[in-house]
Amino acid sequence: MEYVMSNAAVARSFTDYLASTFGVTEPNAWRIVVAGIAEGYNALDVPAVALIVIITVCLCYSTKESSMLNMVLTVFHLLFFAFIIVAGLWNGSARNLVRPHGLAPYGVRGILDGAAIVYFSYIGYDSASTMAEEIRDPARALPVGIAGSVLVVSALYCLMSVALCVMLPYTEVTTHICKRCLPIDLTTVLLVLPGSPCDALVQITETAPFSSAFREKVGWRWASSVVGAGASLGIVASLLVAMLGQARYLCVIARARLVPSWLAKVHPSTGTPMNATIFLALFTELQIVFEMISIGTLLVFYLVANALIYHRYVKVGVNRPLHVLLFLLLLTLSSLGFSLLWKIDGWCIWGMALFGAISIAITTIFHCTARQDIAGPPSEWSVPLMPWPAAASVFLNVFLITTLKMRSYQRFGIWSLVIIVFYVCYGVHSTYSAEENDVNAMIHHSNLDIS
Structure with a gap:
């Protein structure tokens, strides 16, 4: 869900930045608005669909050629980042960081509320793991690649956010951001980076904030076009990598028969999961479910942290998992208690301190x-x-999940219900049938060997 929806959102922001390259500021100028369809679904983004189709063709052709294209785009993308950071800091003023209401006008609560949505912008860092079958020495390369990419991207995001905020005060930045992200501070400015899916959440006057900042605040119209072109290339690179990983996710899931096995087929000539890649091109933007992506991503991170602890401390047939499960339950409950008290206006400092101390204590005892x-x-x-590290991840993910709005839980619940029904009606039966076929095939081969 996260990959498909974020890919659609990023593709939609491509149109905004490409239009800004040619000086077009109206968000829907290059879209086809269809009358009679509910708002949010009525703007058909032809350039975004065309971009996804082109990337799909590239990915279906060959992984090697796609990687070379991505490398070239990444070089241009880094040059574009450097231009924005240097030009923004050169033309900005440090006073804009504290105007008009200080560095963090909404306090710690505003920073953490923004952090829960920033997870949207970090979707995809784990997609490198989907290439494990296609790289040499994955045990060494993948940890370095994943950790290194997160650190580098975080540094670039922060530098670009600062560059934007020194060019204009945060009160003017907020006019370019999803209205559901307010209140906002310097942390949440990460959401308006080129290629960030939040650019496309609502249709407002300016959906390309960096281009707008250079054009209107600095007076560099030529720089606005450069930023628009650079952001467009960056979006292409982001989509290329995201769709590369998502196609392989679908391929692996299809091998387990949780979805139709047609998606698991690999093209004999190119060696790529062509069917799964083409399937991704069928998805277009659905604005109403974007908030689900943050809660879905946080839930996945929470489950991964729990699974990491369980896998490290439990071996089937050797020890019982009761003590590990009890630790995970108590850690989750203490994290939830801390988070719920945080949401109370005026806070409950002593209660939060108590639940925080309980979390540290039970982790220490377990350790x-x-x-x-x-x-x-x-x-x-x-x-x-x-x-x-895993316990801290559990605590932080539970905390950030509780900062999201109620409608996020409602929509995520509906989505989860649909998936459960699909799994019960199709996935579990298909997987069981596949296992039976595998067992029968093994018995057949064993009989042939014996005879």
Whole structure:
């Protein structure tokens, strides 16, 4: 869900930045508005669909050629980043960081509320893991690639956010951002970076804030065109990588028969999952479900952190998982208690301190009493300082999930219900049938060998 919807949103923002390259500021100038259809669904984005189709063709052709194209686009993208950072800092004023109401006008609550939505912009960092079958020495390359990319991208995002905020005060930045992201501060400015899906959430006067900042505040109209062109290339690179990973996710899921196995077929000539890649091109933008992506991503991160602890401390047939499950339950409940008290106006400092101390205490007890060597040492690479990184991830993800709005839970609940019905009616039966076929095939081959 996260990949498909974020791909559609990023593709839609491509039209805005491409239009700004030619000086067009009206968001729907290059879109076809259809009368009689509900607002939010009536703007057909032909350039975005065309871009997805072109990228689909590239991905279907070959992974090697697609990677080379992505490398070229990434070089231009980095040059574009450097231009924005240097030009923005050169033409900005540090006073804009504190005008008109200080550095963090909405306080810690505003920063953390914005952080829950910033997760939307970080979707895709884990897509490198989908290429494990196609790279040499994945145990060494993947951890370095994933961790390194997150650090580099975070640094670039922060520098670009600062560059934007020194060019104009945050009160003027907010006119370019999704209205549901308000209140906003410097942290949430990350959402308006070129290629960030939040650019496309609502149709407002300016959906290309960097281009607008150079054109209207700095007076560099030529720079506005450069930024628009650079952002467009960056969006192409982002889509290329995102669709590359998503097609392989679908391929792996299809191999398990959770979705139709047609998606798992690999083209014999190109070696790419062509059917899964073409399937992605059928999706277009659905604005009303974008808030679901943040809660979906946070939930996935929460589940991964729990699974990491379970996998590290439990070995089936050797030790019982009760103590690990109890630790995960208590950690989740204490995190939830802290988070719910945080939402109360005026806060409850003593209660928050109590739940925070409980979380630290139970993690410390688990660290001192649980044995990692029972499950055996990791074969290649492992997360250090366990269980603290995973426990911190559980706490933070639970906290950020509770900062989202109620409608996010409602829509996510509906989506989850649809998926459960699909799994019960199709996935579980298809998987069972596939396992039976595999067992029968193994028995057949064994009989042939014996005879």
